[in-house]
Amino acid sequence: MTVMTTDRQLPRVLVVDDEAPLARLVSAYLERDGFAVESVADGLMAVELVRRWNPAVVVLDLGLPGMDGIEVCRAVRAFSDCYIVMLTARVQEPDRLKGLLVGADDYVIKPFSPKELVARVRVMLRRPRQADEPVIEVGALRVDVAGREVHVDGAPVDLTRIEFDVLAALATRAQVVFTRRELIEEVWGPDWVGDDHLVDVHIGHVRRKLGDDAADPVFIKTVRGVGYRMGAGR
Structure with a gap:
């Protein structure tokens, strides 16, 4: 395990x-940009370190030996x-989306620019919520x-941070139909580059956790040929 810095702030x-x-x-670029970074090469160690160290972001290689990135x-x-x-070296869409299906928030295809990766991490953490934001029913x-x-x-619903941000974007502007690209810019940021269909994966996760029937959803509606909007609920 390589420890780059452990500044609690x-x-x-x-x-x-x-x-x-x-x-x-990657660690050097992240540290240079103001992050506390630790690095491990083993999936089991990664899971244990997430428990003990509680990182805000995990940059995770899909192709780890032993316990691979999907299992982690x-x-x-x-x-x-x-x-x-x-992180994935696999360019086929099923491989690229596999991580999203088990809860990853984003993916980067190897080879990649470390600056791009740092920018994506920075965008993820640049989403402060204001205290006066509404409670929406x-x-x-x-x-x-x-x-x-x-x-x-x-009953409480357990969403990941990205899943919550997708739902909040739709709920706070319930009359707006969002295209995939507009949701990406709202949630991942305007500099995000990749497959817009990752939105569909996260929408599917949110629907499942809300108990929304994908064939006839009441909370998140699909607007054919356009994108998504909030429904009237039940």
């Missing part, structure tokens, strides 16, 4: 990659809502934007 990023030169390069992501999602950026759905809490029929 800096946002924490865990880099998980068994390619030592790449891990050192699934294990981390069982107890943490930290942001997860998946859509039928049985209640979204507390400032408190970052969601309830359906009074």
